[in-house]
Amino acid sequence: MKSESFVKSHLIRYKWQYLFGTILLSISSLLQLQIPKFLETFADHVEASTLTQTILIQLAIYITLIGFGIAFFRSSGRIFIFRLSRILEKKVRRSLFTHWVKMPSQYYNKQRIGDLMSHAINDVNLIRDVAMRGIFLTIEAFILITVAVITMAITINVWLTLLVILPLPGLTYLTYKFRLQIQERSTKVQEAIGHLTSTVQEFCSGIRVVKSYSQENHERQRFKRDNQHNVKANQQLILTNSMFNSISIGIVGLSYLLSIFFGGLLVMNGTISLGEFVAFNTYLSLLIAPVENLGKVINTLQRGWASNIRLRNILNTEPEVKDESMVQEDGEVHGEIHIENLSFSYPESNEVALKNIHLTVPRGSSLAIVGRVGSGKTTLINVLTRMYNPPKGTIFYDGRDIYEIPLKTLRKSVGIVPQENFLFSSTIAKNIAFDPEHYSREDVAEAAKLSQVYNNIIEFPKKFDTPLGERGISLSGGQRQRVSIARSLIKEASIFIFDDSLSAVDGETEEKILQGMKEKMNEQTTIIVSHRISSIKHADQIIVMEEGRIAERGTHESLLKEKGLYRRMYEKQTFGHENIIGD
Structure with missing residues (x-):
């Protein structure tokens, strides 16, 4: 398929390895969700004036052990998934170079060396980021958000939970609005990098001609112009990403505001305890990072998809000079x-x-x-x-x-x-x-x-x-x-x-x-x-x-x-x- 995602085919091929990585991250996420329960116990003891040194030490030991467990399983899952992403990077870069080897010399008459280098390095790196940070953060966010929301609704208060997560669907609309803009500006960045790389490559290859004709100043101005174009393209992409991330954080902040205000009212009228209020806000604080990461993931996915399209277009370009289907491998050329x-x-x-x-x-x-x-x-x-x-x-x-x-x-x-x-x-x-x-x-x-x-x-x-x-x-x-x-x-x-x-x-x-x-x-x-x-x-x-x-x-x-x-x-x-x- 011309639009088939490299990451999708990679996930299918290594599904069992990714499943194992998901299990490791799931254990890490479940351990993180135990910390609010300990804080709830701590707050309830403080409220009832029953906190003792023994209870405090026990809670400290439990939280410390859980911290080590979180670090171990999260690091293990991270290493496992990141290793798989490097396999994808190697595979895509090898496929790209193998394809270029098959292309006839006339193909390179129409291509700039800088653009080809940009495809082989920057586009492949973006594909790798999707399979690395994108998948890792998505798995972690899905598990944390799902389990945390269910736990908040069942163990604390279902109506408060629904109210707090109400602004979060706004992220879906936000993603839709920024999707095409991120793809477009990501493409312009890659084109600018390719053009800048071509300028540097031509200068290095033709340095003797540049010196012979005293064109150093002209080449400096040319590089300055291309370099500035690259900076502007990156600035536009950074502006889009910053706006997207800032609004995402604002949506999360709105959820936190609703939790503090309405959760406080529920504590005052006795619907929930102080410990449950502390646990609820701790759960919500655990959701802030995954929700923010979803914004980064969506940004990475859009840039990765733009790179996927560019690389697929290259790989789907058939060489004009190739063997016919009926060609037999045997035989020699004698010289007539x-x-x-x-x-x-x-x-x-x-x-x-x-x-x-x-x-x-x-x-x-x-x-x-x-x-x-x-x-x-x-x-x-x-x-x-x-x-x-x-x-x-x-x-x-x-x-x-x-x-x-x-x-x-x-x-x-x-x-x-x-x-x-x-x-x-x-x-x-x-x-x-x-x-x-x-x-x-x-x-x-x-x-x-x-x-x-x-x-x-x-x-x-x-x-x-x-x-x-x-x-x-x-x-x-x-x-x-x-x-x-x-x-x-x-x-x-x-x-x-x-x-x-x-x-x-x-x-x-x-x-x-x-x-x-x-x-x-x-x-x-x-x-x-x-x-x-x-x-x-x-x-x-x-x-x-x-x-x-x-x-x-x-x-x-x-x-x-x-x-x-x-x-x-x-x-x-x-x-x-x-x-x-x-x-």
Whole structure:
């Protein structure tokens, strides 16, 4: 169910554990309700002038023992229920992250990192609060209020009890009036937190750009604006909560006023004794905290429900790129690629990015893709690796439609070095061996040698165990790029794709990398996207992209003879006027 509550399903699953926690709280509540009886006895003895030292000591011992009992059972119930709430927190956060792992990369193009972090932290914490404080206070309040009211009515005076609890239904109306406002303002607070988190995340990631352009003051003003917006959103929520809690306390105070006034009249006319009056007001004082807590619980429930809706909306978002129901898990991808009449547009875009692409790449051969900026090179790579869904019946691997191949099998069979060389904040070795398969240190070193980054790594004090900063910032651009290449080369893939992945290295290093790749990938299919002719001139097949179409195709020699776009690119680079053509 799209609106199913996380807490509800959690309560059903752990119903027996919650029942045990309820029993512990019930014992604690029942023990609390014994204290008014002892105070009644004390007051009656005082009124009758029969209080002795023995009676006083006995009452003190009984109240002390009951106090220890209350502390033990209440703490035990609290620990038990709070522990269950942490289980829910872990479960929801795990479900959220698992869902995000399944989502395609295009999903993250539409999301801000700060919003995602806010969902994973703040929204999950609010769900936990419902299962923790919300359930704990609700159980305790229900037991205390129910048993106390019944006891007051039976043992003291039923009419006084009815009169005192008469204002309490006003809490129901109050809850109804504040419910939507609390939900709305809670949502605005979460949005403000997400926006503020995104601002901080972008600043930290782009600190070098900020410093380079002397934009510190601009970023301070931007943070100040977002921070103030967050403060205002929280102030509005605090105002609503304060009004709700204040009126709730006022309703409780009205009940207490009625008890003092009319209870006093009953004592004066002899309807109830002084001890019963003391006991009655003690019962009522025990009700004040639970009734006040109900206001907090309702506030928590409203905020939790708003978080529940947000998280459910995320979890009910189906990934656009996923396995078809008829996909079988067996089978491998060997490397033959066939594209037939492929036309493609990005989601939510009316512009055609690829037009009538026909292409065959035999197994073990090499394909090079060149073209101007925005010609469709990276788009073609995206649909080949199913980062985006191509039309059915247009892309085939080994004669099988791409939709018949499980995503896990496809991704395992393709080693790709994207344009953005992302490195994780771990060691160099872990970045290179970033794969489900286990690789030895020798495998890691061999991949580093092939990508011509080995000599740089062993110069570091900790060599392959050198920790990298955020996004590998401690390495140069060329080193990051070569570590990314090593991460791809270490895979036992049948297809390798290099999307303009040699742009940050010099010509001599490039030649060494290409030679090493050629020796390693003599049986693998290789696709190289580049703006450098030197990187692709030895490819078995070269295609030139222009406005989403294949404008030219052939070998290096045959394309030079055509005197077309490829020839012009070659001449510009040969004469030193390098034209940067990349996506």
